[in-house]
Structure formats: structure tokens, C-alpha cells
Amino acid sequence: MEESPALTAMRNIASYILKAADEIDSNQIEELVETLVEIYKSNGGRKILVMGAGRSGLVGRAFAMRLMHLGFNVYVLGDTIVPSITDKDLVIAISGSGKTRLIVTAAEAAKAVGAKIAAITSFPESPLGKLADIVIRVPGRTKETFKMDDYFARQILGIHAPLAPLGTLFEDTTLILLDGIIYELMVKLGISEEEMRERHANIE
Amino acid sequence: MEESPALTAMRNIASYILKAADEIDSNQIEELVETLVEIYKSNGGRKILVMGAGRSGLVGRAFAMRLMHLGFNVYVLGDTIVPSITDKDLVIAISGSGKTRLIVTAAEAAKAVGAKIAAITSFPESPLGKLADIVIRVPGRTKETFKMDDYFARQILGIHAPLAPLGTLFEDTTLILLDGIIYELMVKLGISEEEMRERHANIE
Amino acid sequence: MEESPALTAMRNIASYILKAADEIDSNQIEELVETLVEIYKSNGGRKILVMGAGRSGLVGRAFAMRLMHLGFNVYVLGDTIVPSITDKDLVIAISGSGKTRLIVTAAEAAKAVGAKIAAITSFPESPLGKLADIVIRVPGRTKETFKMDDYFARQILGIHAPLAPLGTLFEDTTLILLDGIIYELMVKLGISEEEMRERHANIE
Amino acid sequence: MEESPALTAMRNIASYILKAADEIDSNQIEELVETLVEIYKSNGGRKILVMGAGRSGLVGRAFAMRLMHLGFNVYVLGDTIVPSITDKDLVIAISGSGKTRLIVTAAEAAKAVGAKIAAITSFPESPLGKLADIVIRVPGRTKETFKMDDYFARQILGIHAPLAPLGTLFEDTTLILLDGIIYELMVKLGISEEEMRERHANIE
Numbered sequence: 001m002e003e004s005p006a007l008t009a010m011r012n013i014a015s016y017i018l019k020a021a022d023e024i025d026s027n028q029i030e031e032l033v034e035t036l037v038e039i040y041k042s043n044g045g046r047k048i049l050v051m052g053a054g055r056s057g058l059v060g061r062a063f064a065m066r067l068m069h070l071g072f073n074v075y076v077l078g079d080t081i082v083p084s085i086t087d088k089d090l091v092i093a094i095s096g097s098g099k100t101r102l103i104v105t106a107a108e109a110a111k112a113v114g115a116k117i118a119a120i121t122s123f124p125e126s127p128l129g130k131l132a133d134i135v136i137r138v139p140g141r142t143k144e145t146f147k148m149d150d151y152f153a154r155q156i157l158g159i160h161a162p163l164a165p166l167g168t169l170f171e172d173t174t175l176i177l178l179d180g181i182i183y184e185l186m187v188k189l190g191i192s193e194e195e196m197r198e199r200h201a202n203i204e
Numbered sequence: 205m206e207e208s209p210a211l212t213a214m215r216n217i218a219s220y221i222l223k224a225a226d227e228i229d230s231n232q233i234e235e236l237v238e239t240l241v242e243i244y245k246s247n248g249g250r251k252i253l254v255m256g257a258g259r260s261g262l263v264g265r266a267f268a269m270r271l272m273h274l275g276f277n278v279y280v281l282g283d284t285i286v287p288s289i290t291d292k293d294l295v296i297a298i299s300g301s302g303k304t305r306l307i308v309t310a311a312e313a314a315k316a317v318g319a320k321i322a323a324i325t326s327f328p329e330s331p332l333g334k335l336a337d338i339v340i341r342v343p344g345r346t347k348e349t350f351k352m353d354d355y356f357a358r359q360i361l362g363i364h365a366p367l368a369p370l371g372t373l374f375e376d377t378t379l380i381l382l383d384g385i386i387y388e389l390m391v392k393l394g395i396s397e398e399e400m401r402e403r404h405a406n407i408e
Numbered sequence: 409m410e411e412s413p414a415l416t417a418m419r420n421i422a423s424y425i426l427k428a429a430d431e432i433d434s435n436q437i438e439e440l441v442e443t444l445v446e447i448y449k450s451n452g453g454r455k456i457l458v459m460g461a462g463r464s465g466l467v468g469r470a471f472a473m474r475l476m477h478l479g480f481n482v483y484v485l486g487d488t489i490v491p492s493i494t495d496k497d498l499v500i501a502i503s504g505s506g507k508t509r510l511i512v513t514a515a516e517a518a519k520a521v522g523a524k525i526a527a528i529t530s531f532p533e534s535p536l537g538k539l540a541d542i543v544i545r546v547p548g549r550t551k552e553t554f555k556m557d558d559y560f561a562r563q564i565l566g567i568h569a570p571l572a573p574l575g576t577l578f579e580d581t582t583l584i585l586l587d588g589i590i591y592e593l594m595v596k597l598g599i600s601e602e603e604m605r606e607r608h609a610n611i612e
Numbered sequence: 613m614e615e616s617p618a619l620t621a622m623r624n625i626a627s628y629i630l631k632a633a634d635e636i637d638s639n640q641i642e643e644l645v646e647t648l649v650e651i652y653k654s655n656g657g658r659k660i661l662v663m664g665a666g667r668s669g670l671v672g673r674a675f676a677m678r679l680m681h682l683g684f685n686v687y688v689l690g691d692t693i694v695p696s697i698t699d700k701d702l703v704i705a706i707s708g709s710g711k712t713r714l715i716v717t718a719a720e721a722a723k724a725v726g727a728k729i730a731a732i733t734s735f736p737e738s739p740l741g742k743l744a745d746i747v748i749r750v751p752g753r754t755k756e757t758f759k760m761d762d763y764f765a766r767q768i769l770g771i772h773a774p775l776a777p778l779g780t781l782f783e784d785t786t787l788i789l790l791d792g793i794i795y796e797l798m799v800k801l802g803i804s805e806e807e808m809r810e811r812h813a814n815i816e
Contacts, residue, residue, distance in 0.1 A: 010384030180214035418792035588622035
């Protein structure tokens with residue numbers, strides 16, 4: 001039997017992510033990591049609120065779960081339990097286009113109370129990017145820019161067909177990047193996998 | 205500046221996914237794709253319910269969103285709106301270990317009403333794998349088998365450090381595989397990205 | 409043993425709801441019910457999107473579940489599965505103050521695509537009330553107006569202590585009103601409890 | 613214009629709740645309140661996990677939000693952020709029938725790690741009721757017992773028509789009871805509404 005087209009597409013997406021890593025700025029990542037390390041040292045005194053709409057929101061939730069496993073005091077916009085945010089807290093907002101209305105509105109509300117905003121977006125010049133204190137640019141076709149990004153996909157992968165619809169490349173790349181950040185935090189904070197397992201939900 | 209360790213880890217995870225594609229059985233994928241194509245042709249008469257706990261649940265939700273964009277009548281366990289399931293419907297259950305209690309219990313309930321069960325798991329011999337009609341085996345360290353999978357990671361990547369904690373490799377690999385399946389469905393069903401964009405949530 | 413203070417408070421809240429029913433305008437309710445009956449007759453062609461933040465959002469979700477049991481094509485903002493909204497659709501937005509930022513922003517987005525907006529709020533003159541096509545005014549202390557509403561509570565119940573904190577009276581009153589609307593829809597649409605039970609989630 | 617049937621049904625439900633208060637055992641409530649007061653004094657060291665399926669789950673979430681506003685360290689099964697549960701923690705499980713499969717399974721898992729279980733149910737002899745350490749019986753028609761409870765409704769209200777479909781009476785009565793418990797906790801713990809408002813989510 002021939003290989004399933006799904007596997008071919010899977011390889012293409014993974015190759016895209018591999019090459020996207022070349023496009024991401026280490027300094028931007030280190031700025032976020034340093035802020036997270038500081039927050040960790042507050043022993044729960046400083047909170048993190050993660051937000052994103054649609055699949056970007058799911059990627060944010062996956063990151064938030066791991067931050068909880070590391071011992072952070074972390075929350076997700078849209079969960080039942082979301083506390084009041086203050087000027088000591090960090091908001092991590094994920095939006096490929098940087099224009100998602102509810103996320104920009106929520107980030108503005110967080111900025112108004114003095115929270116630090118970290119944006120993960122393909123567009124540092126977007127409304128979300130502009131209001132953020134820390135921006136990590138993650139390349140990806142977004143809903144807004146599929147034509148431009150199709151060109152980008154051709155450039156780096158040499159393929160002409162649409163690789164993945166809508167925000168897929170941004171979302172998948174962001175998930176893997178954030179899991180890379182989890183790895184870096186484990187190392188920097190000296191947290192073992194065993195400690196993380198102990199904090200993992202046991203009612204599921 | 206040296207490259208951020210997060211980027212190195214990101215590359216390692218993407219490389220893992222790339223090589224994991226070699227381990228996944230095209231026949232298993234095609235069985236699921238054929239069932240999905242049949243369901244699509246029912247014009248909403250047959251429903252899909254996606255389920256998973258924790259990060260596996262988030263991966264399932266990301267897949268469910270894209271199935272909705274393709275025009276499927278799809279639901280997610282844990283959402284507010286979840287209809288009654290019948291023997292015409294398909295349940296897609298995601299669990300690395302195949303032992304997650306609430307997912308096995310829910311899959312048993314679905315099987316009892318005659319629904320078809322597709323399991324995505326690292327362990328076809330697990331309780332979830334055994335009760336499923338379709339099984340796609342996705343390699344990955346899971347919470348249960350981190351030692352074995354650490355060996356697997358060494359084998360394919362030549363690295364010795366833990367690549368990613370807990371179920372990360374299973375979850376990330378599964379997300380990219382499922383996005384590959386979305387690509388295959390677009391091609392097989394002749395659905396353009398433009399049609400998907402029109403079905404994308406516009407209140408966000 | 410003396411009666412638990414919780415039971416006394418429970419009676420006070422139920423008494424408040426009973427008397428709040430005198431303050432709610434039947435014409436406003438009938439306007440919403442007629443719209444819902446029209447939508448029902450579209451056989452799923454017209455969708456309903458329910459939205460609210462915090463506990464108002466939970467009240468909206470409880471209403472949405474029952475609308476699904478009645479056979480409506482209904483969705484909840486914040487669920488994984490939320491389709492694109494069009495000018496044929498109805499948005500039901502719940503906010504005591506009528507000023508909740510994310511809900512006003514979402515309702516504006518819905519209005520921009522031409523959807524009909526029904527607001528349930530204590531303040532018809534609020535931003536949400538003003539943009540809505542249908543407004544049902546539900547009395548209640550809200551976060552914004554606790555002093556005024558404390559007066560209102562004294563007026564109708566003759567008690568001076570705070571009856572219930574924050575938006576509790578609005579939220580509880582709204583839930584019971586919406587369950588009253590479900591009863592009216594059952595009667596008007598001729599839907600039996602048995603039909604509703606068949607549509608109730610069976611995987612739980 | 614005649615009164616809307618929805619308002620009449622609303623009055624009936626509120627009257628039902630008012631009379632249901634006579635059926636609820638103050639001792640059972642006080643047992644839960646005392647446990648909550650003890651947990652409060654642990655200053656976040658002891659956690660609470662609230663769980664319920666469908667509308668019972670929404671009622672539990674509304675209670676959990678208020679517990680958070682009071683300063684409890686509280687989580688909801690189904691939220692993204694759910695920590696590991698230990699033998700110091702309290703699980704509050706809500707199920708009218710006491711037989712909801714996923715809730716019984718989750719409560720069993722919590723009991724296995726030694727957590728204290730409080731059940732809110734119409735059936736103390738149900739699987740959930742039997743495994744619980746604290747049971748509060750809340751009368752209500754449930755999906756299982758609609759005939760019996762229809763009789764109960766006739767008894768206390770003198771009406772013959774179905775008052776509210778499926779679990780409505782249990783769910784609505786439980787919400788108002790739990791809001792009564794919040795009032796009692798405010799008084800017992802000396803927490804002002806102002807303190808609660810400060811803990812209320814400000815990004816919404």
C-alpha cells in the first residue's frame with residue numbers, strides 16, 4: 001500500500017516547524033523565559049493568565065497545563081476559575097493575526113490594570129503585538145495572510161500546494177515552541193519529570 | 205547570542221514527529237479516513253464525538269474544530285452542547301496510555317449504544333485499544349512508559365536527555381497527524397480552504 | 409437544632425425570585441419566545457448563539473442545553489464547537505450590568521454580521537441593552553449597582569442585610585426565568601419531556 | 613396582555629424551591645459548612661474540586677466561582693487547570709440521580725486517593741450517595757424518577773402539569789441552596805462583599 005496522504009502532510013507540517021525554528025528570535029524567547037523564571041521565584045505570589053481564541057486558545061491551554069505541572073500559579077481565560085489580575089501578573093496572549101477581537105479586548109483590559117503582556121503572534125505590528133511588552137514572532141500562515149504565507153511555505157519547503165488550512169501552521173508551530181520553552185524551564189528551574197507527574201491531574 | 209535551549213528542544217520535538225511518521229501504519233489511518241468520508245456523505249445525519257483527557261483532550265478539540273470547518277456534524281465531550289449518541293455515530297477517543305479512566309468509561313458507554321469507536325493511542329493492547337473498532341497507534345512516551353519511550357527516543361534521535369515531559373511527544377505527534385488527516389480529507393472531499401474559512405467562527 | 413442559615417438565605421433568594429417575577433415584562437418575554445418559535449420552524453436552518461461571562465455565562469449554558477433538548481440548533485460562546493454566525497441567526501447575550509466588556513464586544517461583532525440580538529440585563533440603557541433588538545429586563549443587584557439594588561431588595565423583601573453577594577440575584581432570577589421560557593416553548597411547540605430525554609447527552 | 617406562561621412557570625419553580633427548603637436537612641448542610649470552614653483555615657493548603665455532569669456541572673461551577681471569591685483554593689473537573697488531588701482535599705460531587713457514570717467514576721478515583729467526598733443528590737442510596745462522606749439530599753425530579761417526583765410536585769404545589777423537564781427542579785434548587793451556603797460562609801468567615809468583588813475576575 002502507498003503511504004497515506006495524511007502521513008505525507010504530517011511530514012510536511014513537521015518539516016515546516018523544523019524550519020520555522022530558524023525564523024524565531026532567541027532573544028524574544030529568552031525575554032519570556034526570564035519573566036517566567038522571575039514569576040516562579042515569587043512562589044505563587046505572581047499569577048499567569050493564558051488567553052487565545054479557537055485553536056490558538058487550545059495551544060495556550062496545553063502550555064498552561066504544563067506550567068501548572070512545573071508549579072506555576074496559572075489560569076486560562078475561559079476556564080470557570082479565573083482570578084482577578086493585578087500589575088504583578090503576566091498575561092500570555094496567542095493570536096496568529098494579532099487582531100482577534102476578543103483577545104485584543106481582553107489584553108487591553110489586562111494592560112489597563114498594569115499586567116505585563118506577552119504576545120505570541122505572526123505580526124508584531126498588529127494591535128496585539130503593539131500593546132505587548134514582550135513579543136515572540138512565530139511565522140505561520142494565518143487566516144489574514146494565507147497568500148503571503150503560501151509564498152513563505154513555497155520558499156522554505158519548495159511545495160506549491162496549500163500545506164495546511166487557515167491558522168494550522170501558526171498553531172502547530174506555536175505548540176511545539178511552547179513545549180520547547182517547557183523543556184528550558186525544567187532545566188533552568190531544576191524541576192524533574194517526577195515532580196511534574198506528581199502535580200498532574202489524578203482524577204481523569 | 206547562542207540559540208535559546210527552547211529552540212533546540214523545539215527542533216528535537218519536530219524531528220521526533222518527523223521520524224514518528226515512519227512508525228504510523230497507513231492502513232490504520234485509511235480506515236479512519238474512509239469512515240470519515242462515509243460520515244461526511246450522510247450530510248450531517250451521522251455525528252462525531254471527540255474525547256480525550258488533559259492535553260490529549262485539547263488535541264482532540266483542535267481536530268474537532270477543523271472537522272467542523274470541513275462541514276462535519278462534530279461534538280466534543282466536555283463542551284456544553286453534546287447531543288445523544290447513537291449506533292450511526294463515530295466516537296474518536298485519544299489517550300496515550302489507553303487507560304485514562306474517564307475516557308475508557310465514556311468509550312464503553314458509547315460502545316454500549318452501538319457507536320463505532322476509533323482510538324488513537326500508543327497501546328493497542330490497552331483497555332481503550334481493545335474496545336475500539338479502529339485503532340491508530342501513535343508512538344510516544346506516555347505517563348506510563350517513559351522509560352521504554354526514552355529508549356525509543358534515543359533510538360531514533362540519538363539523544364539521551366528526556367526530550368519532553370510526560371505525554372508531550374504523544375500529544376504533539378497526534379496533533380500533527382490529525383492535521384495531516386484534515387489535509388487528506390480536504391483533498392478527498394474536494395473542500396477548499398475558502399469554504400472552511402466561511403465556516404470558521406466569526407465571533408471571537 | 410436550629411435551621412441552618414444557608415436554608416434561611418435559600419428561602420430569601422427564592423422569595424426574591426418569586427417577587428422579581430412581578431417586575432418582568434411579559435411583552436419582552438413574548439418577543440423572545442416568538443423569535444424562538446420562528447427559529448424552531450426553520451428546522452435547524454437558523455442558529456442560536458448564547459453568550460455571557462462568569463456566572464451569567466453558566467446560566468446561559470444551562471438554557472442552551474435545554475434549547476438543544478428541545479431540538480434547536482444552539483451553540484455557546486466559549487465552547488470548542490462554535491460555527492460562523494449569519495444574519496439569519498439569533499444571539500442571546502446575558503449580562504446583569506450590560507457592560508461586560510467581552511460580551512459587549514462579541515455582541516457588536518454579531519450585530520455587524522446582521523444577527524438579531526436579544527439581551528437579558530438589569531439595565532436596558534446599558535451598551536448591551538442599547539444595541540439589542542430584544543431586551544428582557546431582569547431585576548437584580550449587579551456588581552455595578554449593589555447599593556441601588558440593596559435598596560430594591562429592601563423594597564420588595566423588607567430585609568436590610570445583603571441578600572446575596574455580587575450578581576447572585578440577577579443570575580439566579582435569570583436561570584429560573586429561562587427555565588420558565590423552556591416550559592412555555594415545550595407547550596407552544598408541543599414537545600414532550602420524552603422527546604427531550606432522547607436528545608439528552610447519553611455519554612456522561 | 614395576559615401574563616406570559618414563562619412567568620407563571622417561573623413562579624412555580626420559585627415556589628417549588630421555597631418549599632423544597634423544608635425538605636432539606638440542616639444537619640447535612642452544617643456538616644458541609646463545617647468542613648468548608650476547616651478547609652478555609654488551611655489558607656489554601658487544602659483544595660476543593662467540584663464536579664458534576666451537564667446542568668449539575670454548571671451549578672457546581674457557579675458555586676466554585678463564589679468559593680473562589682471567598683478565597684478558597686477551588687477547582688472544577690473539566691477546566692483546563694485541575695491539580696492533583698490528595699487525602700487533604702474535598703470533592704463536591706453533584707448528581708440528581710447519584711448514578712451519572714463519569715461522576716461516579718471520578719468520585720471513586722478521588723476516594724481512592726483518600727479525598728473527602730461530599731455528594732449533593734436526590735438519592736442518598738445511590739452509588740454516589742453511598743461512597744460519600746457527607747450527603748446533602750436535595751429533592752427534585754430527576755431523569756430517573758420523573759413519575760415519583762411529579763407526584764411530589766403535586767403534593768407540595770397542588771399542580772398536575774409537569775413543572776419543569778428532566779433534572780430542572782433538582783438543578784435550580786441546588787443552585788439556590790449553594791448560594792445560601794455562600795451567604796452562610798460569608799457570615800461565618802467574616803468575608804465582606806467588597807473582598808469578594810476584589811477577587812472577581814476583572815478580565816471579562
